[in-house]
Amino acid sequence: MSKLRVAVLGAGGRIGSEAVRAVEAADDMELVAALGRGDKLETLTEAGAQVVVELTTPDSVMGNLDFCVGHGIHAVVGTTGWTDDRLAQLTAWLADSPKTGVLIAPNFSIGAVLTMKFAEAAAPYFESVEVIELHHPKKVDAPSGTAARTAQLIAAAREKAGSAPQPDATATALDGARGADVDGVPVHSVRLRGLLAHQEVLLGGEGETLTIRHDSLHHSSFMPGILLGARRVVSAPGLTFGLEHFLDLNV
Ligand SMILES: NC(=O)C1=CN([C@@H]2O[C@H](COP(=O)(O)OP(=O)(O)OC[C@H]3O[C@@H](n4cnc5c(N)ncnc54)[C@H](OP(=O)(O)O)[C@@H]3O)[C@@H](O)[C@H]2O)C=CC1
């Protein structure tokens, strides 16, 4: 059987360089291009890339996806910075290229995907929910894409369940002291030397708390999800948001 022809964008970055090694090591894939900032995107078509793994920066991702979707190249996207406007633009590009698939995964690690699922399930059963994400100090965006998605899922689950607004008597606060407000869920961002990617979801009810914590200790935690995404996206036209859609999760 012919190998899947995969290219990596952001190949010199922290996760991109790990993805290059993972694709090279996969028996069913061939790495046909590994591009950094300033490299010509035409290399992707010249190399016959079927799937691009996009691991760059929020300021680069849209231009890269415009090119990929426009040329019928499927994409697996880990880059953060997704807003409703950006998703609408991407959806419009995909409508013009109906056979092309794009997977956006806020997090490729199985533990982080499960954290989001568990938090979504637990959120309606507790009065209070807050998210703390902790990352390495070179991260350029806050809150993390994972934390923003987690908070959105929590908020949607609470709204569906008819949950009351969270109790909070704060009357005065320094800017930022209560974190960022993501759909009514406070999200706190820590940047600390020595960390990689970590998240806690704190849930509180009368006389009890529940903490769901996930730690990515190495970029290898993201690789099985990236490879799975590349294998599956070629037969999933349109936009898929979240790796959970490619996993047979029983939760
Ligand atoms: N979904 C997930 O599971 C994960 C997502 N991420 C996300 O992935 C992204 C990258 O993270 P990280 O590797 O830590 O960041 P890095 O800054 O280490 O890597 C980004 C790389 O992309 C390069 N780059 C920038 N623009 C372009 C472009 N137009 N074409 C090709 N390459 C480009 C950068 O080059 P230069 O340095 O020259 O600017 C850099 O080498 C972030 O958004 C991060 O949040 C990270 C880990 C897991």
Ligand SMILES: O=C(O)C1=N[C@H](C(=O)O)C[C@H](O)C1
């Ligand atoms: O920048 C990172 O490192 C990570 N970014 C993603 C995010 O913003 O959620 C995924 C993971 O947390 C690592």
